[in-house]
Amino acid sequence: MRFLPRIARKLCLPVLVLATLFTPVAMAKQPAPDILLTMTEGQHKLSDYQGQVVYLDFWASWCKPCQRSFPWMNAMQNKYAERGFTIIAINVDAERDLADQFLAKLPADFPVAFDPEGKAPALYRVPGMPTSYLIDHTGQLRLAHQGFHVHKQDQYEQEIVTLIEEMESSK
Amino acid sequence: MKRKALYVSVLIALSQLGGCASLGVQPWERDLLAKDEMALGAEGIDLGLDDHIYFSKEATSGGRSFAGGGCGCN
Amino acid sequence: MQLSNKGSIATALAGATCALLGQSPAHAETETSMLKDWKFDTAILYYGETDRVSLAEGVISATKTNDDDSIFNVKLVLDTLTGASANGAVAQPTVQTFSRPSGKDSYQVAAGETPLDDTFRDTRVQLASSWMQPFADTWRGTAGFNVSKEYDYMSLGVNGLLEKDLFQRNTTLSAGLSYQFDSIDPVGGKPTPLSSMMIPADYDDEFEDEGEGEDDDHGSGNNSGEDKTTLDMLFGVTQVINRRMLMQFNYGLSLVDGYTTDPYKVLSVINTNGVTQDLIYENRPDTRTKHSFFWQTKYAMDNGVVDLSYRFATDDWDINSHTIDSRLRFNLSDNSYIQPHVRYYQQSAADFYQPYLNQSDELPMYASADYRVGEMAAYTLGLKYGRKLDNGHEWAVRAEYYQQDPKNAGFAQPGVLADLDLYPSVKAVILQFNYHF
DSSP states (O other): HHHHHHHHHHHHHHHHHHHTOOOOOOOEEEOOOOEEETTTTEEEEEEGGGEEEEEEEEEEETOOOHHHHHHHHHHHHHHHHGEEEEEEEEOOOSSSSHHHHHHHHHHOSSOOOOOOEEEEEEEEOOOSSSSSEEOOOSEEEEEEEEEEOGGGGGHHHHHHHHHHHHHHHHH | OOHHHHHHHHHHHHHHHOOOTTSOOOGGTTTTTTTTTTTOOOOOHHHHHHHHHHHHHHOOOOOOOOSSSSSSOO | OOOOOOOOOOOOOOOOOOTTTTTEEEEEEEOOOOOOEEEEEEEEEEEEEEOEEEEEEEEEEEEETTSOOEEEEEEEEEEEEEEEEOOOOOOOOOOOEETTSSOOOOEEEEETSOOOOEEEEEEEEEEEEEEEETTTTTTTEEEEEEEOOOOSEEEEEEEEEEEEEEETTEEEEEEEEEEEEEEEEETBOOOOOTOOOOOSSOOOOOOOOOOOOOOOOOOBBBOEEEEEEEEEEEEEHHHHEEEEEEEEEEEEEEEEEEEOOOOEEEEEOOTTTTEEEEEOOOOOEEEEEEEEEEEEEEEEEETTEEEEEEEEEEEEOOEEEEEEEEEEEEEEEEEEEEEEEEEEEEEEOTTTTTTSEESSSOOOBBBBOGGGGEEEEEEEEEEEEEOOOOTTTTEEEEEEEEEEEOOOOOOOOOGGGGOOSSOOEEEEEEEEEEEEE
16 A cells, blocks of 8 residues: 555645645734633633743534644643643534543643634634634734644644744743 | 526526525534535445446436535645 | 735635655554544445346445545445346247347246346456545545456446635535446357347257357357447536535536447337247447436434435436435434435436337337336335444444336337236345444
């Protein structure tokens, strides 16, 4: 079966060239709209996390790429939490049960908020599942990406590190 | 003539499907559509076996394709 | 690329590039059943007609979903067919004798019975594979091939499908193309169209002379095989209507070129009293252009799914058909369901269809008495029960009843044919077991 991926990779070259035209994820600096975060242990606001670098992730139990993002988000949380970084994952399932079942199978090491009415994704105009936003320590939205692509994990991590270093150098 | 009328009605149906902005859901509202059983080609094995039977017993075959639907993830 | 915009938060979309498919193990994540990337679907099916054909079929399909959401599928199908099928001749009030396809042997059909050729025995192996690749965020391309081999038949095909999502993936446009090459090498050679079926002189099964090398094949035709190519085009629109409902519309165009005749089918040539005087091999046009319009909708209920589809097809053989198919899934619990299935099919006769030929008439250019290109209605009633196990595997059983009712499209039944059933129903049961893991 080994040879098949290689064939596919060859076929993909022109596609790759095309895709690079779409890749950038930077966005104009703007304040991240504040949202209410309903977590298992109580209510918080996104603005409570100002002063930290926040990776705000919108996910749903029925979204397959979201499943792939969880192990990586756990790794990032464990690696960078002590440097003033946190992931906040907002679940948009209409049924809380399904979110809980997902979390039982793929436990999260980071704060998870539940938004069954979809208020936060509507405010952020989330274009697809999952979508994540990087917010710097001053509460400015800096980056966004739609989808979770395993082969871009290093790039995602580098983006986080850049904002952490920016925060550290400003102190 | 009859055929022409058919084409026209098909065109109208198509334009209504594609152009109407009120149709559809937000990306975070695909919980039901994302279910395996909601895929157009769900039970693909059954459909394939049925196709084989009907292909060899009837004069018409095909027409179905498995495009679209799903979770609308990436 | 800096995106500045007023108020709203626009995300620059990350393009779906081709993943590094043979990814290094450094990225391998802990495997849970949820993240399992290989899935297998298997099924065995039994199809049995009363007194006619029976079919046993097995399927193994393996699907791998990669990290970039590309999907690889490979499917193997094995089936074996035995039993009798209508040879096209009309029933007679007397015993009839027919040549077997090999031309070296013959079989008899009792008075009043629809002539069935019980020689059919075939094994088919089919292999199909496809690769679906998402790209540029809202596009998907699929490429596939299939190969299938039977004793007297070989089929090769390639296909491609391009899909584009629009309006936040609420609309999907698709365009597909497939090319199929079929080659048939009939047992005993291809019969000369509209030539008489030669009945071996000595009707004696036991003293059949196997050693004789001469080619006394049926219809004194030639031994070369025949080819057929089929080019299919499919254009589709899929639209999400609301949170519960999804709709699809497809238009399909199919161009068939080559040998479409069934080399094992004959027509009776009758006199004015309805008595068979001769048996001649059928002949069909060597092109066929088909159009199909397919509409499907799916609706998610709180405890199930409604799946309804309708297909209208029309072609230049003058066969028009209507198919309505509905499956209603009712979830009995979180991990089990029942699903009734109802299908209704109706077709008009091909313009060259005739249940028999009149001796007094001139031979037409094309003629077939195969009831499958005649006027017909058919229905299927079925029930499926499925269950998901604690380990995530699923099994299901399906039982269906299928009946075909050929109809008289306005042909007379002169003389002795008046009291005979020229359009007998075909009744079949379908039993299937599925296992998914």
